[in-house]
Amino acid sequence: MLDIHPEVKEALDAGKPVVALESTIISHGMPYPQNVETALQVEQIIREEGAVPATIAMIGGRCKAGLSKEEIEYFGKKGTAIAKASRRDLGVLAARGEDGATTVTTTMIIAHMAGIRVFATGGIGGVHRGAETSFDISADLEELAQTPVCVVCAGAKAILDLALTLEYLETHGVPVIGYGTEELPAFYSRHSGLRVDYRMDTPQEIAKAFAMQQTLGFRGGMLVTNPIPEEYAMDGKGIDAAIEQALQEAEEKGIKGKETTPFLLAKIKDITGGDSLDSNIRLVYNNARLAAGIAKAL
Ligand code: PSU
Ligand code: MN
Numbered sequence: 001m002l003d004i005h006p007e008v009k010e011a012l013d014a015g016k017p018v019v020a021l022e023s024t025i026i027s028h029g030m031p032y033p034q035n036v037e038t039a040l041q042v043e044q045i046i047r048e049e050g051a052v053p054a055t056i057a058m059i060g061g062r063c064k065a066g067l068s069k070e071e072i073e074y075f076g077k078k079g080t081a082i083a084k085a086s087r088r089d090l091g092v093l094a095a096r097g098e099d100g101a102t103t104v105t106t107t108m109i110i111a112h113m114a115g116i117r118v119f120a121t122g123g124i125g126g127v128h129r130g131a132e133t134s135f136d137i138s139a140d141l142e143e144l145a146q147t148p149v150c151v152v153c154a155g156a157k158a159i160l161d162l163a164l165t166l167e168y169l170e171t172h173g174v175p176v177i178g179y180g181t182e183e184l185p186a187f188y189s190r191h192s193g194l195r196v197d198y199r200m201d202t203p204q205e206i207a208k209a210f211a212m213q214q215t216l217g218f219r220g221g222m223l224v225t226n227p228i229p230e231e232y233a234m235d236g237k238g239i240d241a242a243i244e245q246a247l248q249e250a251e252e253k254g255i256k257g258k259e260t261t262p263f264l265l266a267k268i269k270d271i272t273g274g275d276s277l278d279s280n281i282r283l284v285y286n287n288a289r290l291a292a293g294i295a296k297a298l
Contacts, residue, residue, distance in 0.1 A: 005066025049292035203293030
């Protein structure tokens with residue numbers, strides 16, 4: 001069921017560092033052509049840091065660990081015409097021989113199948129605001145509880161209830177690490193007013209804690225939150241107002257299920273114009289660098 005790209009296979013066999021990347025961020029998270037440019041640049045950054053990138057997806061019903069440039073271009077161009085594939089979708093897409101853009105959840109699953117332990121992305125899914133009535137909790141959190149992959153992100157967007165997201169992760173035994181910070185970053189913003197579980201200041205420290213989890217026989221992952229670089233952060237009223245407006249429109253339109261997150265992300269992008277897209281791209285680069293460092297240390 002799994003095709004590992006030759007370059008990735010060679011690195012894994014030789015015990016060299018590999019970093020997984022997701023494809024939902026390409027097809028559903030950013031517009032074309034910035035999505036393709038970003039995906040290729042992220043791979044380049046990981047290479048410059050001395051690790052091998054493995055962008056993950058489902059193509060023609062097969063799990064792929066490592067895509068060619070042409071395949072990345074294909075996912076970027078087809079955009080939302082490619083199914084957003086979470087855990088519940090993967091078996092059906094495989095049976096039908098279809099394509100799927102992998103979320104954090106399914107990227108973790110396929111990374112683990114391939115033997116990749118570190119994964120860089122932008123933001124993860126979490127507990128949505130109003131989850132006490134909607135029950136909308138991303139499968140990403142369940143996956144972090146059961147699949148041993150170290151996920152590097154810039155926190156989670158304030159479209160989520162960040163406090164409830166932390167509670168959920170605590171219940172399921174997922175440690176939340178702040179890289180160089182005690183405060184949980186909130187994607188566009190370095191600040192959430194919430195505390196992470198542990199502050200760590202070096203990739204080595206993170207790698208060691210992650211390795212110890214495995215040595216202890218735990219099956220779950222680890223969430224590393226890496227604040228967006230100061231110069232690209234969008235703190236303050238602009239982004240909060242955009243999020244509020246997006247949430248209100250989603251409610252009015254009755255947006256539900258897997259459409260919720262892409263709808264909110266696209267709305268915020270529309271409302272804030274190019275600014276949020278630029279921040280989004282910059283934080284992904286920043287996470288790729290840290291993830292490569294962790295993979296090397298591991
Ligand atoms: N949050 C972001 N950007 C993203 C996503 C979330 O800031 O691109 C994507 C990721 O692929 C994540 C998925 O795994 O959305 C979560 O979707 P849901 O909330 O439907 O579980
Ligand atoms: Mn959801």
